[in-house]
Amino acid sequence: MRNTFLACAGVVLTAAALAACGSSADGNDPEAAGAKRPAASGPAAPGPSTTAATEPATPPSEEPEASGEPEASGEPEASGESAPAATAEGPKTPADEITPATGTFTRKQKEYLKDRVPKGMDPAAVLQTGQETCDKLRYLVKADRDTAVGAIVTGEIPDAKDAVAGLCTQHQDLVDEAAYGYPDGKHSGKNLRPGVYRSASPTTDCSWRIEGAGGKELASGASGTGKSRKITIPGSAVTFTSTGCYAWLPEGGEG
Template identity: 85%
Template sequence: AVPGPSATTDATEPAAPPTEEPADPEASAPAATAEDPKTPADEITPATGTFTKKQKEYLKDRVPKGMDPAAVLQTGEETCAKLRYLVKADRDTAVGAIVTGEIPDAKDAVAGLCTQHQDLVDEAAYGYPDGKHSGKKLRPGVYRSASPTADCSWQIEGAGGKELASGASDTGKSRKITIPDSADTFTSTGCYAWLPEGAAG
């Protein structure tokens, strides 16, 4: 009975760090991917079986030389599975996970493997993760918080740092804010992500 639980623990532990450490893979993966030579598309073959046309298209220009293409495909399929799970649980959390980078390769995986989730990626493109946002990255509109903590706060500033609006919520419930045209800076802490209300854009 002892080997079983420890094997289960070992299998569970590696699955958790990738979702808890999105910053490192996101920061290092593109640099490594951009520099490493890729396996030509016509040379991408699985160890056993075959890839579908859709899978081959996804793998094109993604498989570093010497790497098993099935491992690259599995990463994309796991991303799609995460999105499928999150959408069933709470759509706003799924979009928020893309906005925050918690699911760093969502855009590519959705475009190549699970196109039914394109609306999530499209909405996430107009959202804001916690942090400070200013300049051209700031878009006026109405936003709602997705999965805020019980320590969610925000501040909107205009020219010269003049406070236009601010607030806090200790309920953990979604809040709505309006970022006006006159806003120069939007800062959010503990709110996880802000998603656009209504039509994106």
């Protein structure tokens, strides 16, 4: 279920990429842009090849020799260099020098960009990353709230905490709840918090196991239905292992 939501979110927000960038120029709140991060990296629509057989094939004896240069593809060649990530290490642009090419940034946008823009990088690109995060959360929470929280728990939306704090505070409850959740994997020691949890967007191969001292099994189970299940992690638990359940969220919002 989560894969469908995330895939649909990517398609919906591809068309919204330019709109999200525009919000930094006209001063509008980034959440007005749309419901998910406008990813502008979708593949181009396939079309007829420019080398369609409209010309006779070159006879073998007349084939041109390889020139050693790449054949023109009709698209600009990749330079081999990519823009530095917003969280890249290195010197950052001073806050008082962060300005958009056109228009102005809002106060919230300036706060978000502080200490995030690497030297020489367009601040609008950094801002767009945060706006896309907010848009994605907005889309997911409308489709299925547990999937939205689970995406934060599992790290599928790694920058959610900062984006929400700076650009879309209305989603702070999602981040707060995610802080008490568990992604698939093995959890032990101080990472365990007693309480009741529900699985968020589990697969049909969801299984779990709770162990106490000495590896004693306290509880275990599996679900092949893909429907949410509830478990209780007791205070005596030493390890909790989950596979195929995606994420476990605390009942009542916090564990």
